Amino acid sequence: MKICCLVKEVPDAAVQKRIDPNTMRLDRSGEKNLNPFDTHALEAAMQIRESGVVQVDEIVAVTMGPESAVRALHKAVALGADRSVHLTDPALEGSDVNATGYALAKVLESEQPDLVLLGQQSDDGECYTIGAVVADHLQVPSLTQVIKIDVAEGKLTCERQAEYGYDTVEVELPAVISVGDAINEPRYPSLKAIMGAKKKPLDTKSAADVGIDTSEVGIEGSKTRVLAINPPPAKEPGEVFEDEDTDETVNKIVAWLEERKLV
Amino acid sequence: MDFALTDEQRLLRETVREFARTEVAPVAAELDRTKSFPYDLVAKLGELGLMGIPYPEEYGGGGADTLSYVLAVEELARVDSSLAITVAAHTSLGTQPIYLWGTDEQKEEWLPDLCSGRRLAAFGLTEPEAGSDAGATRTTARLEDGEWVINGAKQFITNAGTRISGCVTITAVTGGSGPDREISNIIVPNGTPGYEPGEPYRKMGWHASDTRPLTFTDCRVPESNLLGRRGEGFKQFLHVLDGGRIGVSAMAVGLAQGALDEALAYAKERQAFGGPISRFQAIQMKIADISAQLEAARLLTYRAALEKDSGKPFTLTAAQAKLITGRLAVRACEEAVQIHGGYGYIEEYPVCRFYRDAKILTIGEGTDEVQQMVIARCLGM
Ligand SMILES: Cc1cc2nc3c(=O)[nH]c(=O)nc-3n(C[C@H](O)[C@H](O)[C@H](O)COP(=O)(O)OP(=O)(O)OC[C@H]3O[C@@H](n4cnc5c(N)ncnc54)[C@H](O)[C@@H]3O)c2cc1C
Numbered sequence: 001m002k003i004c005c006l007v008k009e010v011p012d013a014a015v016q017k018r019i020d021p022n023t024m025r026l027d028r029s030g031e032k033n034l035n036p037f038d039t040h041a042l043e044a045a046m047q048i049r050e051s052g053v054v055q056v057d058e059i060v061a062v063t064m065g066p067e068s069a070v071r072a073l074h075k076a077v078a079l080g081a082d083r084s085v086h087l088t089d090p091a092l093e094g095s096d097v098n099a100t101g102y103a104l105a106k107v108l109e110s111e112q113p114d115l116v117l118l119g120q121q122s123d124d125g126e127c128y129t130i131g132a133v134v135a136d137h138l139q140v141p142s143l144t145q146v147i148k149i150d151v152a153e154g155k156l157t158c159e160r161q162a163e164y165g166y167d168t169v170e171v172e173l174p175a176v177i178s179v180g181d182a183i184n185e186p187r188y189p190s191l192k193a194i195m196g197a198k199k200k201p202l203d204t205k206s207a208a209d210v211g212i213d214t215s216e217v218g219i220e221g222s223k224t225r226v227l228a229i230n231p232p233p234a235k236e237p238g239e240v241f242e243d244e245d246t247d248e249t250v251n252k253i254v255a256w257l258e259e260r261k262l263v
Numbered sequence: 264m265d266f267a268l269t270d271e272q273r274l275l276r277e278t279v280r281e282f283a284r285t286e287v288a289p290v291a292a293e294l295d296r297t298k299s300f301p302y303d304l305v306a307k308l309g310e311l312g313l314m315g316i317p318y319p320e321e322y323g324g325g326g327a328d329t330l331s332y333v334l335a336v337e338e339l340a341r342v343d344s345s346l347a348i349t350v351a352a353h354t355s356l357g358t359q360p361i362y363l364w365g366t367d368e369q370k371e372e373w374l375p376d377l378c379s380g381r382r383l384a385a386f387g388l389t390e391p392e393a394g395s396d397a398g399a400t401r402t403t404a405r406l407e408d409g410e411w412v413i414n415g416a417k418q419f420i421t422n423a424g425t426r427i428s429g430c431v432t433i434t435a436v437t438g439g440s441g442p443d444r445e446i447s448n449i450i451v452p453n454g455t456p457g458y459e460p461g462e463p464y465r466k467m468g469w470h471a472s473d474t475r476p477l478t479f480t481d482c483r484v485p486e487s488n489l490l491g492r493r494g495e496g497f498k499q500f501l502h503v504l505d506g507g508r509i510g511v512s513a514m515a516v517g518l519a520q521g522a523l524d525e526a527l528a529y530a531k532e533r534q535a536f537g538g539p540i541s542r543f544q545a546i547q548m549k550i551a552d553i554s555a556q557l558e559a560a561r562l563l564t565y566r567a568a569l570e571k572d573s574g575k576p577f578t579l580t581a582a583q584a585k586l587i588t589g590r591l592a593v594r595a596c597e598e599a600v601q602i603h604g605g606y607g608y609i610e611e612y613p614v615c616r617f618y619r620d621a622k623i624l625t626i627g628e629g630t631d632e633v634q635q636m637v638i639a640r641c642l643g644m
Contacts, residue, residue, distance in 0.1 A: 071270055191313055
């Protein structure tokens with residue numbers, strides 16, 4: 001089995017996020033890191049390999065992004081991937097979700113994995129959809145919010161975390177699976193793995209290398225355009241009950257809750 | 264001049280930061296309260312390859328540089344000084360002399376176990392009557408029938424008395440007298456008859472680290488346990504301390520950063536006179552001062568590490584870094600407690616522990632006064 005993990009470089013969680021008003025895009029100039037959700041996908045791949053149920057011949061980390069995204073790939077191989085592929089091209093800049101999914105699908109076509117794993121969301125864009133888009137372009141099944149994977153020859157049994165409970169779904173390979181963070185506890189990379197990360201092969205690919213039609217990507221090729229970005233509406237201030245007489249305060253709170261049918 | 268970390272250094276720092284935040288921070292207060300040595304954390308650090316960061320891979324080390332080691336110690340000390348000193352004393356004091364002067368046999372015997380964290384190493388220099396004046400050592404080792412017979416006592420030794428302590432390298436007088444005394448380093452494995460680690464001290468801080476007096480009573484080890492050449496012990500321990508000071512500086516930088524983190528967060532949260540105390544200029548100035556001095560101290564520490572790695576003399580920079588960072592850590596913790604008001608004096612808040620942990624940083628591995636002596640000597644005085 002060959003597993004490809006889609007990974008992304010995102011602003012570090014500790015960095016205050018900001019939209020650049022000129023480009024309408026997230027300001028990604030600060031400290032960056034591997035998207036934490038993707039570490040769960042890598043860990044899932046490692047656990048499939050270590051379970052020994054199927055033979056995993058290769059785990060490949062794939063990213064699309066600017067030059068700095070190489071760091072996310074270094075971390076991905078430090079966490080266990082055997083090699084990595086970096087799709088980078090000025091033509092890809094500004095791609096929306098569909099264009100990004102198409103571009104990644106083209107890389108995957110050249111890799112021919114049996115299983116594609118990715119985190120259910122990125123810490124920056126938070127669109128939750130890239131897995132489904134990639135699957136659509138590849139014309140393979142896709143599952144989201146997966147928190148358990150059992151492998152067998154040629155298929156997987158997955159548990160999905162849904163709003164109403166859990167779905168257990170069997171899916172044939174190849175497939176694209178986006179995993180939730182409840183699926184596992186990602187390991188820390190060891191110092192040895194960190195020091196060895198640069199020794200693992202890294203292929204840099206341009207749009208042309210993987211046969212991407214550049215009219216389908218970038219700002220021009222994207223089917224959506226951000227018109228405006230607004231902060232979320234400020235929350236109404238809550239109601240404050242001054243506690244002068246505690247019995248009375250409790251009554252007021254209970255009445256307030258009853259009024260809203262909360263108790 | 265390049266201030267950028269390498270990809271490996273960044274990734275290591277990020278990894279240790281994450282480890283410290285998720286694995287260490289939640290248990291640090293309890294380990295401190297119960298004075299429990301952090302066996303589990305040391306084992307986990309060992310698995311991650313962090314118990315032998317700057318030593319070659321052929322001995323099971325991480326094959327990384329001194330700056331990487333500094334970054335790791337810094338991130339640990341940011342949340343727990345006891346764990347940080349356990350790693351730092353093991354790496355810079357315990358393992359270092361064996362790596363630097365060990366024979367192939369000695370290296371093969373000890374380094375794989377030490378670098379993996381399966382065993383801990385200690386360095387026994389200080390004695391009841393020989394602290395700053397470490398050359399005044401009274402412990403003796405007499406060669407008899409192919410064995411060293413050791414008699415004497417050591418004081419305040421880190422990492423010597425845990426369940427996983429493997430050996431201590433001690434300084435001892437191996438011949439001569441008066442100014443011609445010959446000092447040598449000898450490896451003494453734990454469990455050697457006549458070598459007794461005593462009861463742990465009741466310390467002001469570093470409660471979860473292991474510090475004990477050691478006694479040697481007709482303790483016999485093979486002649487081959489001599490480390491390096493006979494009579495070179497004085498020169499050797501000075502060199503070990505130079506390196507150790509970089510590790511202790513990293514601890515001080517990390518602790519000061521931890522104090523700053525806590526103070527800043529608390530100042531934004533604590534309400535007084537109708538708003539957060541962070542809007543008072545008096546509070547802002549404390550935090551701004553510490554932040555500025557911390558950045559300067561950090562750069563000096565990193566420079567000492569870079570000098571060591573480049574093979575240049577680093578005695579001066581290491582002593583300067585130790586002097587500056589130790590004092591800064593004490594002050595940063597004091598200000599952090601001050602910003603916490605009464606809550607800073609209560610153990611529920613990490614700054615209370617930080618304050619207790621800070622003071623040793625102006626004493627251990629050479630007091631401030633000793634650093635000043637070293638600096639003055641380097642300046643030709
Ligand atoms: C928790 C802890 C862990 C330790 N771990 C280790 C360890 O693992 N291995 C080890 O070998 N040691 C260890 N030490 C010992 C430590 O390095 C010594 O305590 C330190 O070097 C000071 O020695 P001393 O305590 O004998 O003080 P002293 O040397 O007695 O100093 C007393 C005071 O006199 C000052 N002074 C001394 N000489 C001069 C001078 N010439 N000029 C000006 N002032 C001077 C000192 O600066 C100090 O202020 C540890 C100590 C502690 C507390």
